[in-house]
Amino acid sequence: MASGLLLQACLRGYWVVLATRLAIDLQLSPIQLVLIGTFMEVTILVSEIPTGVVADVVSRRLSVIVAFVLMGSAMCLAGLVQDFELLVLTQVLWGLGYTFISGAETAWVTDEMGGATEVEPLLLRRGKLQFVFAILGMATSAGLAALTTLPTAIVVSGALTTGWGLVLIVVMAEHSFTRQRGDTWAQFLATLRNGARHARQVPSLRLLAVVVFLAALGGEAFDRLDIRRLDEIGLSSSVDDIVIVGVIASLESLLGYFFVRRVESHVGDARIPTAVAVVMLAASLGGTLLAVVAVLPIAAAGLILQGGLRSTLRVLHAAWANANTPAQTRATVHSFVGQVDASGEILGGVALGILATQTTVPIAMMVGVGLYLASGLQALPGAKSRA
Numbered sequence: 001m002a003s004g005l006l007l008q009a010c011l012r013g014y015w016v017v018l019a020t021r022l023a024i025d026l027q028l029s030p031i032q033l034v035l036i037g038t039f040m041e042v043t044i045l046v047s048e049i050p051t052g053v054v055a056d057v058v059s060r061r062l063s064v065i066v067a068f069v070l071m072g073s074a075m076c077l078a079g080l081v082q083d084f085e086l087l088v089l090t091q092v093l094w095g096l097g098y099t100f101i102s103g104a105e106t107a108w109v110t111d112e113m114g115g116a117t118e119v120e121p122l123l124l125r126r127g128k129l130q131f132v133f134a135i136l137g138m139a140t141s142a143g144l145a146a147l148t149t150l151p152t153a154i155v156v157s158g159a160l161t162t163g164w165g166l167v168l169i170v171v172m173a174e175h176s177f178t179r180q181r182g183d184t185w186a187q188f189l190a191t192l193r194n195g196a197r198h199a200r201q202v203p204s205l206r207l208l209a210v211v212v213f214l215a216a217l218g219g220e221a222f223d224r225l226d227i228r229r230l231d232e233i234g235l236s237s238s239v240d241d242i243v244i245v246g247v248i249a250s251l252e253s254l255l256g257y258f259f260v261r262r263v264e265s266h267v268g269d270a271r272i273p274t275a276v277a278v279v280m281l282a283a284s285l286g287g288t289l290l291a292v293v294a295v296l297p298i299a300a301a302g303l304i305l306q307g308g309l310r311s312t313l314r315v316l317h318a319a320w321a322n323a324n325t326p327a328q329t330r331a332t333v334h335s336f337v338g339q340v341d342a343s344g345e346i347l348g349g350v351a352l353g354i355l356a357t358q359t360t361v362p363i364a365m366m367v368g369v370g371l372y373l374a375s376g377l378q379a380l381p382g383a384k385s386r387a
Contacts, residue, residue, distance in 0.1 A: 004105065004126055005133040006164055007068070012134035013141025014075050014157035016249045020242050021150040022087070023227040024235070030361060032084055033224045034353030038346055039088045043095030045342040048102060052335025055104035060111070061174035063104035068165025070097025075158025079151040102338045106318050112175065123322065124260060127315030131257035134311075135250045142246025150242065204324045205333070207273070209340045211379045212317060215280060216344025218371030219310065221352040221364045222287060223345075226303055229361050233294045248300050248307075255308030260315055272320045273379045279309045279316070280376030284369050291365035317341075 022028050022036070055063040074094035081087060106123065113122060137157075145153035227235070227245060235241050263275045282305065289302025317337060325333040348371070356364035 005129055007101075007161065008130040009133040009137030009140075010075075010157045010161045010164075011071075011137070012249065012253065013137035014078075014154060014161075016138045016246055017141050017145050017150050017153045017157070017242065018078055019227045020145075020245050021154070024231055024241055025150055026082055028084065030225055030228060030356040030364075031353045033228060034220060034349045034356070036084075036088055036091050037220055037224045038349045038353070040091035040095040041342045041345040041349065043092045044099055044102075045339055045346060047096050047099040048335045048339040048342060049332070051096075051099040052102070052104065052332045052338075055100070055107060056332050059174065060104045060108035061168075061172050063100045064108060065165050065168045065172065067097050067099075067101030067104070068168060069162055070094070070100065072158045072160070072162025072165060073097075075161055076155050077158075079154030079158065099335070099338070102335060106322060106334055108174065110322065123319055124263065124315060127312070127318075128257055128260045130315075131253040131260065131311070134253040135257075138246050138249045138253070142242050142249075145242045146240055202324050204273075205321065205337075207378065208317065208320050208324075208337065211273075211276060211280075211375050212337060212340045213344040214371050214375035214378065215310075215313065216341045217348035218287075218352075218368035218375070220345050220349035221356070221361075221368035222290070222303075222306060222310075224349065224353070225356060225361050225364065226290065226307070229290060229365070230296065230299060230303070232361065233299055234296045244300075248304055251304045252308035252311055255304060256311040259309060259312050263312075263316070272316055272323070276313065276316050276320070277376045277379035279312055280372050280379065283309045284372040284376065287365055287369040287372060291362040291369065 022033060028036070051063065071094050074090045074097060077093070078087065078090040081090065109122065141153045141157055144156060230245075230248075235244060259275075259279070263272070286302045286305030286307075286309070290299050290306060291302075293299050293302065318334065321334055321337050348368070352364040352367060355367065
């Protein structure tokens, strides 16, 4: 629990300050902003499955520790460099580190709790608390950036992340995972095949893959260009733009907290896909406001609605996948879901980044809104029968 909460605080504080630095301080172009994310997602796509299988075959504890150290190191470097090529390398390293914890942490918690049924309420409860810690992290990071510099705040977030990874070497236990004996490489391939087979054969997981892919296709237009859009309509005229970005991001997390709190009471009654549908359809409305209304408070409200609800998808997707996956391949299946997400963000990021460069950021965002709508409609009750 503590690791997930601390990581969320550090990561959200890091991303808020880094996004402001890239879009406003370093003035990267729309295509550069998207490409930074694209290179990161390519790394995730390539690394997700091998690192997920490592967690299932070797050690989930080791995988989580490696993730903290790699991500924290990348975050520190992102605050120290400013050349575009070097910034890309920091995101590649971060993406590699992220794949070590993606799926592995959820699988570790599930094992230690005794099974998917027991852990689902905990996952949603932790997801709810992560929004609270995200607000604390963003407020602290934005405040530190306002008092010092953007790079300083970024480096501090990275140092805390790396430091916690070192702490986990001492305090993190792994009682319920048994390393498989025999030929590790053969076990690696067998786990990969079993996880892939399960992801293909279970209708609910096939539906989840479609929903995740469509959402990811549209998401990069907002994840990488949202601060650029606010900058276009007057954000940079503010004296303390990092404070405004921090407030917006904090309100996103607050909205996410209340939504997960609402969903938490329905866990176990097959309503997670419906919750995902509500998220995507409401995010479409928020994305439209951000894209078409050139009034800063209204556009910011749209960003809060879009970003706040989409921030719950990680929790909802994990609960959806967890409920339909056996223990032996749990981390691998979670990694397949992560790979689908990365594939969508890569394709959508490049396409929408080029579109934004050739036309305008609002046009690219409206295409993203259309993909959000498609994702939400797929997740609605009745879509499962079409999977």
